[in-house]
Amino acid sequence: MAWPSVRLTRRLWRPPAEANMTRDLTIEGITARPGERVRGQISVLELADGSTVQLPLVLINGTTPGPRLYIGAGIHGDEVTGIALVNRALAGIDPQTLSGSVVCCPVQQPLALVADHRLPISQYLKSPLDQAPTDAWTCFPGDTDGNIAQVMAATLFKLIRQCDAGIDVHTPTRGGRYVPIAILPHMNLGEAAQKAERMAHLLGTGWIMRGDRGMYVSDGILCVEATKAGVPCLTFEIAEGGRLEEDQVAIGAQCVTNLLIGLGMIEGNPVPPPQSHVMREFIGLRANRGGLLVAEAPLGAAVKAGDVLCRILNVYGDEVETVTAPQDALLVRSTTLGSVSKGERVATLGLL
Numbered sequence: 001m002a003w004p005s006v007r008l009t010r011r012l013w014r015p016p017a018e019a020n021m022t023r024d025l026t027i028e029g030i031t032a033r034p035g036e037r038v039r040g041q042i043s044v045l046e047l048a049d050g051s052t053v054q055l056p057l058v059l060i061n062g063t064t065p066g067p068r069l070y071i072g073a074g075i076h077g078d079e080v081t082g083i084a085l086v087n088r089a090l091a092g093i094d095p096q097t098l099s100g101s102v103v104c105c106p107v108q109q110p111l112a113l114v115a116d117h118r119l120p121i122s123q124y125l126k127s128p129l130d131q132a133p134t135d136a137w138t139c140f141p142g143d144t145d146g147n148i149a150q151v152m153a154a155t156l157f158k159l160i161r162q163c164d165a166g167i168d169v170h171t172p173t174r175g176g177r178y179v180p181i182a183i184l185p186h187m188n189l190g191e192a193a194q195k196a197e198r199m200a201h202l203l204g205t206g207w208i209m210r211g212d213r214g215m216y217v218s219d220g221i222l223c224v225e226a227t228k229a230g231v232p233c234l235t236f237e238i239a240e241g242g243r244l245e246e247d248q249v250a251i252g253a254q255c256v257t258n259l260l261i262g263l264g265m266i267e268g269n270p271v272p273p274p275q276s277h278v279m280r281e282f283i284g285l286r287a288n289r290g291g292l293l294v295a296e297a298p299l300g301a302a303v304k305a306g307d308v309l310c311r312i313l314n315v316y317g318d319e320v321e322t323v324t325a326p327q328d329a330l331l332v333r334s335t336t337l338g339s340v341s342k343g344e345r346v347a348t349l350g351l352l
């Protein structure tokens with residue numbers, strides 16, 4: 001893959017004369033002066049005990065013109081590696097030499113982080129009907145008069161709309177593990193989607209999903225609605241939910257740094273991936289039998305039709321199912337659960 005030059009990528013963004021980046025950056029009453037990094041909190045909603053859910057915010061305002069990049073993580077509460085990797089990437093930014101600015105919300109759903117679960121599960125258990133929809137990630141552009149997930153999404157969307165581009169960092173939920181992968185919004189979303197695609201290459205994960213069906217390109221998803229609103233955005237998945245892994249934090253932070261370099265916001269040399277696979281579709285494979293799950297193919301493997309991906313053993317140790325690849329593909333997401341029931345996902349393949 002050829003790496004676009006900084007000069008080329010800068011043309012993605014509005015000319016410096018309009019960028020207005022040498023002024024104070026004020027977001028929701030929090031101000032960062034040129035050359036400053038500021039932490040703050042946004043009050044979102046009141047809980048039953050009178051405490052307030054606070055969204056953490058980091059503003060980094062550069063000293064020269066450039067794009068304003070939104071970086072979000074932790075909209076699902078067990079995706080701690082995503083939180084850690086954006087903080088690692090931000091730590092490497094010198095506001096004095098930054099071109100443009102960064103608006104970062106490292107924990108986009110604090111109630112889910114408190115629950116250490118994908119969802120704010122305590123709220124859901126209390127009132128399942130009122131709390132549906134429960135996942136803020138699927139509730140964009142949100143509703144300030146809606147339930148918790150919708151209010152949270154509306155608050156985040158207001159931040160995102162004030163930016164020129166965005167990236168939403170995830171890991172799979174517990175029990176799943178992804179290769180580092182940039183997942184694009186639907187390509188029928190016009191110029192903003194094309195910019196998101198350029199950003200996916202700049203990110204340098206080595207794995208890009210450019211599909212037109214499934215959850216990630218559906219209405220309501222953060223990156224889809226941002227891109228529809230003219231803010232090119234992509235989803236970045238990496239590692240595994242519920243675990244904080246240093247090697248994955250380092251890889252993910254390097255990818256975000258690659259993007260910042262590619263957008264011309266910081267100086268440096270991006271670290272390109274050893275390979276770059278652009279895929280067109282995910283295929284989720286589900287168990288037909290219940291039992292213990294034994295992985296066979298390594299994550300990231302290029303598999304051929306008929307290759308064994310995993311095996312399912314019953315409680316007596318007998319192999320009751322051998323899961324094989326239905327066609328040539330890449331194993332982009334593996335299930336790390338020790339047991340599965342019929343119908344649970346055991347692997348996800350990416351088709352080239």
Ligand SMILES: [Zn+2]
Pocket residue numbers: 075076079170171172173
């Ligand atoms: Zn997620």
